[in-house]
Amino acid sequence: MYFSHRQQARLLPWSDPGGKSCYLIGDGNGPVSRLADEVEAVQLAMGAALLGHARALLDDRRVSNRELRFLAERLAEALRDVLRVAESRGIGAVPPVEGRGDGPGQGPGG
Numbered sequence: 001m002y003f004s005h006r007q008q009a010r011l012l013p014w015s016d017p018g019g020k021s022c023y024l025i026g027d028g029n030g031p032v033s034r035l036a037d038e039v040e041a042v043q044l045a046m047g048a049a050l051l052g053h054a055r056a057l058l059d060d061r062r063v064s065n066r067e068l069r070f071l072a073e074r075l076a077e078a079l080r081d082v083l084r085v086a087e088s089r090g091i092g093a094v095p096p097v098e099g100r101g102d103g104p105g106q107g108p109g110g
Contacts, residue, residue, distance in 0.1 A: 009024070
């Protein structure tokens with residue numbers, strides 16, 4: 001398959017219903033590219049906000065195991081999203097990890 005020097009495959013910040021990665025071919029200026037940029041920005045902002053909440057929760061000695069488990073699940077989701085953004089931006093390919101959680105229902109609206 002031939003792509004011009006301006007067109008590259010971009011890893012999108014969501015998966016298909018079967019859990020497979022979605023890619024976009026283009027110059028990065030179309031509506032799907034802009035949507036992906038917005039989704040990535042939201043994911044990064046949510047991860048940063050979650051980190052602040054995590055620190056506060058971990059500093060509280062009265063926190064329950066249930067609350068810690070909930071926090072760990074949200075942190076794992078945020079880390080998955082950040083690693084996907086890093087991979088999409090070419091910062092480094094992330095090796096596949098079983099249970100990484102980038103399957104169905106893990107992307108926008110899912």
